[in-house]
Structures are given as C-alpha cells and as structure tokens.
Amino acid sequence: MNTPRATRRALLVGSLLLLAGAAQAETSTQDAIAEYREMFGDDNPAELWQSRGEALWHTARGPKQANLTACDLGLGPGVIEGAYAQLPRWFDDTQQVQDLETRLVSCVTTLQGIPREEFLKVKFGDGEKKSELEALTAYVVAASRGKPIALPMQHPAEQAAYALGKAAFSYRAGPHDFACATCHGDAGKRIRLQELPQLTTAAGAREAYTYWPAYRISQGELRTMEWRLQDCFRQQRLPQLKFGSEVAIGLTMFLAKNAEGGTLAAPGIKR
Amino acid sequence: MSDPMRIRAAVKGEKVEVKILMSHVMETGQRKDAEGAVVPAHYITKVTASCNGRDVLSADWGPSVSKNPYLSFRFKGGAKGDKLKVTWTDTAGDSRSDEVSIG
Amino acid sequence: MMLARRRFLQRLGHTGLAALTITSGLLPRVVRAADTRPAFAAEAIADALKALGIANPTKSDAIRFKAPDIAENGAAVPVEVESTLPGTREILLLVEKNPHVMSASFSFPDGTDAYVATRVKVAESSLIHAVVKTDAGAFYTDRLVKVTLGGCGG
Numbered sequence: 001m002n003t004p005r006a007t008r009r010a011l012l013v014g015s016l017l018l019l020a021g022a023a024q025a026e027t028s029t030q031d032a033i034a035e036y037r038e039m040f041g042d043d044n045p046a047e048l049w050q051s052r053g054e055a056l057w058h059t060a061r062g063p064k065q066a067n068l069t070a071c072d073l074g075l076g077p078g079v080i081e082g083a084y085a086q087l088p089r090w091f092d093d094t095q096q097v098q099d100l101e102t103r104l105v106s107c108v109t110t111l112q113g114i115p116r117e118e119f120l121k122v123k124f125g126d127g128e129k130k131s132e133l134e135a136l137t138a139y140v141v142a143a144s145r146g147k148p149i150a151l152p153m154q155h156p157a158e159q160a161a162y163a164l165g166k167a168a169f170s171y172r173a174g175p176h177d178f179a180c181a182t183c184h185g186d187a188g189k190r191i192r193l194q195e196l197p198q199l200t201t202a203a204g205a206r207e208a209y210t211y212w213p214a215y216r217i218s219q220g221e222l223r224t225m226e227w228r229l230q231d232c233f234r235q236q237r238l239p240q241l242k243f244g245s246e247v248a249i250g251l252t253m254f255l256a257k258n259a260e261g262g263t264l265a266a267p268g269i270k271r
Numbered sequence: 272m273s274d275p276m277r278i279r280a281a282v283k284g285e286k287v288e289v290k291i292l293m294s295h296v297m298e299t300g301q302r303k304d305a306e307g308a309v310v311p312a313h314y315i316t317k318v319t320a321s322c323n324g325r326d327v328l329s330a331d332w333g334p335s336v337s338k339n340p341y342l343s344f345r346f347k348g349g350a351k352g353d354k355l356k357v358t359w360t361d362t363a364g365d366s367r368s369d370e371v372s373i374g
Numbered sequence: 375m376m377l378a379r380r381r382f383l384q385r386l387g388h389t390g391l392a393a394l395t396i397t398s399g400l401l402p403r404v405v406r407a408a409d410t411r412p413a414f415a416a417e418a419i420a421d422a423l424k425a426l427g428i429a430n431p432t433k434s435d436a437i438r439f440k441a442p443d444i445a446e447n448g449a450a451v452p453v454e455v456e457s458t459l460p461g462t463r464e465i466l467l468l469v470e471k472n473p474h475v476m477s478a479s480f481s482f483p484d485g486t487d488a489y490v491a492t493r494v495k496v497a498e499s500s501l502i503h504a505v506v507k508t509d510a511g512a513f514y515t516d517r518l519v520k521v522t523l524g525g526c527g528g
Contacts, residue, residue, distance in 0.1 A: 029444065036442035039452035045339035047277045048294045127296040127310065193446070193522050217447045220296075220338035271446040286487065299495075301473070316409065329481040333414040335469060335495040336478050337450040343491035344480070362409060 029193060037269075046138055046215040046267035049222040053139025056132055062112030071107035073100070073140065084144035085264055088253045090155040097161040099252045101226050102244040104136050123243060125221050134213075137224045141213055144264045149209070151257050158253065161246070165254025168247050169199070178236040180251070194271075205258035211268030218271055225252055276369040280355040287349035287373055289320070291342045291357055299334035315340065317360045322349045322373070349373055413476045419468055419503060422476045423512075426466070431505055431512035434459060439504045441517040445496060448521035453502065454491040461509030462488035471500035496521050 057068045057080075073083035074091070088099040094106055108119050125131035153159055172179040183189055184199040198204035216223045223231075229248055233241040241248055274294035281288055293315070300312025312334060320328040327346040349355070351373055358368040409415070416422035423431070440454040455465050465488065467477040472495070480490045488506070496502065499521050505514040 032442065032444035033446050036444060036446050036452070039440070039442055039454075040450075043290055043292060043341050043343075045292055045341070047292055048274055048339060051277060052274055126304070127298065128313075193444075215339075217450045220449060312409070316411075326483050327486050328483075330490075331411070331414075331479045333409070333411075333474060333476050333478065335472050335474065335476075337493040337495055341452075341491070341493045344482075344486065345489055346486040348485050 030195070033193065040269050044215055044267065044269045046142075046213075046222050046269065049135045049138035049215075050142045050267070052130070053135035053137070056135055057139055062108070062114040064111065064113040066111050066113075068107055068111060068136070070111055071104070073103055073107075080140050080143040082144055082147045084141045084266075085147040085149050086151060088158070088161065088249050088256065089151070090157050097155075097157050097249055097253065099225065099244075099249050100137060100140060101133060101224055102249065104133060104140070105244070108136075120243070124223070124227050127220075134222050134224055137213055138222050138267050141264075141266045145266065147264050149206075149256055149260050149262050149264060151253070151260055153253075153257060161250045161253040162257050163250075164246060165250030165252070168251055169254055174236055174238040176237055178238070180232065180236075182236075199255060199258065202258060202261070205255055206262030209255045209259035210262045210265050211270065213266055214268035214270040216270050222267060273365065273367045276357060276359075276367070278355065278357055278369055278371045280349075280371050280373045282349070282351050282373060283345075286345045286347050287322070287353075287355070288345050289343060289355060291340075293340045293342070293359060295338070295340060295359070295361065297334060297336055297338040297340060313361060313363055315359045315361045318342065318357065320344070320355065320357045322346065322355050323353045327355075413479075414474060416475055417473065419470055419475050422468055423505070426479075428505065428507065428512045431514040434506070434513035434515060437504055437506055437513060437515040439502075439515045439517050441502055441519050443518070444520045444522060446522060448496040448498070450493040451496045451502075451519055451521075452491070452493050453504075455489070455504045455506075457488040457506045457508075457513075459488070459506055459508045459510075459513055462506055463509065464507040465490055466503075466505040466507070467492075467494060468503040468505065469494060469496055469500050470503065472497050 060067045070077045073080060074086055074089050075083050084100055087103065088097050090097050091103065098106065105116060105119060108114050109116050119132065122129050122131045123133055125134055153162060169180045170185070172182070180199065183191065183196050184204070187198045189196040197207045199208060212228055213222060213224045215221070226243055226248055229251055230241045230243070233239070276294065277292040279290040295315050296313055297315065298310050298313040300309070302310045304310050314334040315332050315336065318328070318330040318332060319326065328344050330342070353373045354370055355373055356368055356370040358366065360366045412425035413422050416425055436458045438456040438458070441451065445451045453467060455467070457465060462482065464479055464481050466479040468475045469477055477494045478492065482488055494502070496519055499519065501516045501518050503514055503516045505512060
C-alpha cells in the first residue's frame with residue numbers, strides 16, 4: 001500500500017534517476033562529439049587557405065604592383081607575428097578602430113591600389129569561387145597561434161567600440177526579438193547538440209574567440225570572424241550585418257576583450 | 272589552376288608516414304547553389320603516390336570523399352630526402368601533381 | 375534550335391563519354407568525362423560489391439575500423455582502416471545510406487601498409503562498411519555512424 005509520502009519519495013527517486021540517465025546520455029553524447037573532433041587531429045583544411053594567403057601576401061599585384069609586406073597590422077609594417085592577438089585596435093592612418101579584415105582591405109587598397117569593391121567581390125568563398133580575404137586572414141591569424149590575446153584599449157575610440165559591442169550584444173530585435181545574449185548570455189545553453197558558450201565570461205569568450213577564424217566543415221570553407229557575426233545575425237533573422245561596420249567591429253572588440261589572456265588556437269576546425 | 276596540396280611525409284621508425292590535404296571542391300552534382308541551380312559534379316576520381324618513382328599507393332574515389340580531401344597512408348622502404356609525389360585526376364579531366372622531400 | 379540540338383546529341387551519342395542535362399529552351403549543360411565506373415554508380419551495397427567482383431565477404435575482426443559514433447557534421451566523417459589480414463591488397467569504403475554507396479577504394483603495393491585514413495561524406499546516420507580484398511578472399515567489418523544536425527541547422 002502506498003502512503004502519500006512513499007508515493008512522493010518514489011516519484012522523487014524516479015525523476016532523479018531519469019535526470020541522471022538523461023545527464024549521463026548528454027555527457028556520453030558530448031564525449032562522442034569530442035571524439036569526432038579529435039579524429040581530425042592537426043590536419044586542418046584551413047592550412048590550404050593559409051598557404052594561399054601566404055602566396056598572396058608575397059605577390060606583387062594591382063595597379064601599384066606591390067605585395068603586402070609593408071602592411072601594418074598594428075605592430076609595424078610587415079609584422080604579422082602576434083598581429084591578430086592585438087586586434088581590433090585604433091589606427092592613426094585610417095583614423096578608425098579596425099579588425100583584421102578591414103585592416104587587410106586598407107592594406108590592399110592603399111599598398112596595391114586594388115579597389116575595395118573588386119577585392120571584396122568574393123568576400124566569402126563558395127567552392128570554385130575563392131576569397132582572397134579569407135586566405136589572407138587565415139595566413140595572418142596562423143601567425144598568432146599560441147599568442148595571448150592582449151587589448152590594452154587605451155584609445156577612447158577602442159573603449160567606445162567595446163561599449164558599442166557590449167550594447168549590441170544585448171540589443172533585442174528582429175521577428176524573434178533575439179539578441180546575441182539570448183543564446184550566449186547565460187551558462188548551460190544548447191541548441192540541439194550544440195553547446196553554446198557564454199560569451200560574457202572570460203572562459204566562454206575564450207572558448208569561442210580563440211578558435212575563430214575556423215574551417216567550417218558544414219560550409220567546406222574557412223570562415224572568418226566577420227562571416228561568423230554575419231551568420232549569427234542571419235540565424236537570429238536580423239537584418240544583414242554590414243561588413244566592417246561599427247557594430248561588426250564593436251562586437252569583435254567585445255568578444256576579443258572578454259577573451260583577453262586566452263591563447264589563440266586559430267585557425268580552428270568546427271562542424 | 273588548382274591550389275597546391277599540403278603534403279607531410281616523414282620517416283617514423285621503419286616507415287614513412289604520409290598525410291595529405293588536397294584542395295578540391297569534390298562536388299557531388301547534387302548540391303544547389305544560392306540561385307537554385309545545380310552545381311555540376313566535379314570530383315577527384317584517381318589518386319596515385321610514388322616514392323622516387325616507385326608506386327606506393329593508388330586510390331579510386333567517388334564524390335562522397337569529403338571536400339578538401341584528407342588522405343593518410345604508410346609505406347616501407349622510403350628514406351629521408353626521397354621524393355614523394357602525389358597526383359590526382361578529376362572528372363573535369365584536370366590533374367595535379369605535387370612533390371615533397373621526405374623529412 | 376531544335377535541329378542544332380539534335381545534331382549535337384547525335385555527335386555525342388557515339389562517344390558514350392558525356393552525360394547531358396537538358397532544360398527546355400537552354401543549351402545542354404555537358405558534364406565532361408562523367409563517371410562511368412559501375413561500382414561508383416551502385417545504389418546498394420550488394421550491387422557495388424557485385425560490380426567489384428566481390429562475392430559474400432566474410433566478417434572479420436582482423437580489420438581495425440575507427441569511426442566516430444556520432445558525427446557532428448556528415449560532410450566530413452574521419453575514418454581509419456587497418457587490416458591485419460595477410461595479403462591485403464585493397465581496402466574499400468562503402469556508406470550504406472548514401473545515394474551512391476561506394477565512397478573510395480585504396481590499393482596497396484608490396485611494402486605499403488594495409489592502412490588508410492580519410493574523411494567521407496555520410497548523408498544520414500548509416501552503417502559504413504570497410505571491405506578488405508586479400509589474396510585469400512574478401513572480408514569486411516562495419517561501424518554505425520550517427521549523423522547529427524547541429525545548431526541552427528547550418
């Protein structure tokens with residue numbers, strides 16, 4: 001005979017077991033996914049973009065028939081080692097805060113004389129259509145692998161970019177009233193089997209930011225940070241995020257600063 | 272013109288271990304592009320590898336080998352400095368060979 | 375227009391090399407050197423094996439087949455096969471639920487290990503078969519790989 005207390009206890013034990021079972025299943029799923037990722041080893045197709053980027057960097061092109069070895073990414077002309085780790089930042093010559101991608105555009109247009117629209121005609125590659133921006137980005141990013149992210153943010157414009165990024169992160173809009181924070185503002189969130197890092201904490205920001213740009217298996221392409229942000233906006237059903245816009249750079253600054261101190265592992269490989 | 276392969280070939284004990292990343296779209300012919308048009312099939316059908324002219328591997332591929340293919344194999348009888356050559360041929364009739372010195 | 379197309383078709387009809395896709399009102403799109411290998415056209419494992427001249431492979435645990443239980447994305451599933459069966463000549467990979475089951479075959483001359491690692495596309499959760507051709511006949515093993523649809527689907 002079940003007394004009310006016995007019934008309650010049975011229910012409690014039953015539901016705890018169910019939860020434990022579910023948690024167990026979830027852990028083993030995440031373990032299985034970890035095994036999948038591990039099987040790629042160090043053999044990342046991103047290397048193909050890195051090689052192409054290296055060749056582009058050293059090739060004289062455009063009306064000025066110049067290569068990019070004089071390009072200043074913040075550490076002086078031609079210095080690429082560690083450059084990505086201190087971007088986005090303020091640049092005196094362009095009088096703006098720039099991320100790696102917009103800075104590459106500046107170098108290509110200024111040093112080589114290639115018009116911006118021409119260079120950005122294929123911003124993000126698709127199969128046979130290759131993006132030079134992606135290749136150059138991969139090359140430069142790889143030269144910061146193992147370096148800690150460091151953003152002193154001493155310039156007021158850099159601080160303003162961070163503030164804008166922070167505000168944009170929580171700005172709800174679009175048909176679903178989504179903001180970045182909707183998915184990435186709390187711990188323990190997940191979409192289907194995809195665990196969502198909490199980007200407002202150092203740990204979460206590092207988990208995400210240190211692996212981008214990345215070879216995106218589902219795209220079969222190397223994807224950059226500007227692509228990643230644009231795609232997030234698309235997934236939220238927000239209007240298209242403009243390439244190199246203040247919001248794009250602000251969000252990148254926000255993520256990078258939150259991830260400060262983390263060690264860059266990019267280009268990574270992601271599903 | 273296709274992009275170069277990334278070939279890593281190194282002596283590991285008695286064997287040479289080879290790891291290759293190839294740049295190829297490996298289109299199945301079933302995908303549709305952004306405008307809704309079918310992207311024609313275009314994939315590697317044959318891969319061969321040789322060490323100082325001696326055949327060490329041959330492979331027949333279909334479109335379900337992943338895009339930007341990865342291939343790893345091992346063979347005996349190769350030494351540091353030997354030339355490892357890898358060749359692929361695809362459905363468009365294009366071919367590409369890349370060669371590295373075994374390290 | 376119709377006449378030109380017919381003549382074009384007649385010319386190509388004899389070569390047997392090209393496959394044509396014709397949409398009304400448009401010029402035919404030619405796929406140069408279409409794949410005519412029978413094994414690669416097979417839509418079922420049995421047909422692929424038949425085309426390869428392989429009859430009834432025996433299941434063997436002398437084939438080490440590593441594949442993830444869950445693939446985060448089916449576009450690239452890492453697989454690794456090593457055969458310890460003596461006289462191994464070829465390793466073949468077949469994905470049961472793919473539209474065309476035959477993925478790849480690898481031939482090993484003397485001196486090359488009966489080992490290969492690569493990445494294959496798996497359209498949906500499926501058994502992957504690793505078939506091994508040896509001097510003594512054909513053997514196989516298989517693994518189930520579950521394919522997930524990740525995140526926001528992209």
